[in-house]
Amino acid sequence: MDCCVCTSMPLILRPPRNSICGACYEGARTIINMINNLETEKTKQNTNPNNNNNGSLASRRNSSKTLDDCIRWWSEQIEILNQQKEDLGFLRGIVSAFKEQIHTDILVSPGGHGLPIPAHKSVLATRSEIFKNMLECDECKAAPNNQTITIPDLNHEELSSLLEFLYSGTLPEETIAKDVYALSRAADKYAIPHLLRHCERYLLSSLDTSNALQTLEIADVCSSHNLKETTLVFLVKNIEHVVSSPRFEAFVHRNPHLTVQLVSRAYANGSK
Ligand SMILES: [Zn+2]
Structure with a gap:
């Protein structure tokens, strides 16, 4: 179908050149709905009596109706993001007091x-x-x-x-x-x-068969439930590779309770 949005040559379309394909129509609706949902969420936060923020222009404005409104919304968000980057850079300036040892008052x-x-x-x-x-x-x-x-x-x-x-x-x-x-x-x-969340994100993104047992130990020690669950599922999927690795024996000695959890999970998974 001729589409005035996604065609690479709009001039060859038949006049009035305003037909739009299903994918572009759905995409436009999705963008408008997504931004309306984000604005509603933000308005709820700003009207929360515990929140001192009086609300940005975006949250006070009526719901987005057109793609043009959406573009204005994104421009506002980019401005807010740039302001936040500047604020963050200002706050992080304190790291120079550590690196250059300015007025330090304790030794660690x-x-x-x-x-x-x-x-x-x-x-x-x-x-x-x-x-x-x-x-x-x-x-x-x-x-x-x-x-x-x-x-x-x-x-x-x-x-x-x-x-x-x-x-x-x-x-x-x-x-x-x-x-x-x-x-x-x-x-x-x-x-x-905050540091634990940084570490969890890194461990989740780097999870593989070479580090999964150690990741499970750390997740257990730090009570990181999401990390532990994801690692257990990963280990069960790769159980044959894991039990044949030289690290597994040492892991079993150090963590009998985790071994029981892992093996019973793998057994239940295999019996399904
Ligand atoms: Zn299209």
Whole structure:
């Protein structure tokens, strides 16, 4: 069918050149409905009495009726996104206080007698309730100068990654890839859910037969239910490959309860 939207040569169409094919019609309806749904959702959030936001132009405007409205909506969203990027860049400026050690007031020591890393108590305390409690303990109060806290579970490099995350709220993917298991455990132990979600996303996206057993262990330790469930399903699908791998025996010794869960799941799956 002739379509004035998706044809590459609209001039060869028969006048009045305003016919539209089913796919373009459905696509246009879907875009308009999607934006109406997003606007309704946003209006609900903005009218929530617990929300101080008075609502953007987009949320106060009536529902989108045409593709032209949709284009205006997207332009507004791009402006909001650019503003948020600018705000985020401003907030992340604090990472330079860590990297350049500006007015640091505490030393954070890794395990294994590694060199301590200077940091700021206020940052540690606002990012983790556990650090806040550690800093408020009697021992720290008693020695206001040259205070040190020790994070025995992390080596120097892992601790440096953890601290960088606390300042910037993110990490380069190669850093997460290198330290993901240590960072996951630290996120769980020191109650930093934002870091745990970063690690979970990385582990989910990199799940394969070479790392699935270790991922299952971490998901179990950190009570990451979604990650654990996805990994169990993946392991069951690849059970023959997994049980014949040299890592499996060591895994069984370390995690008898997880082995029972995995084997019974695989057995139930095989008997269906
Ligand atoms: Zn079309």
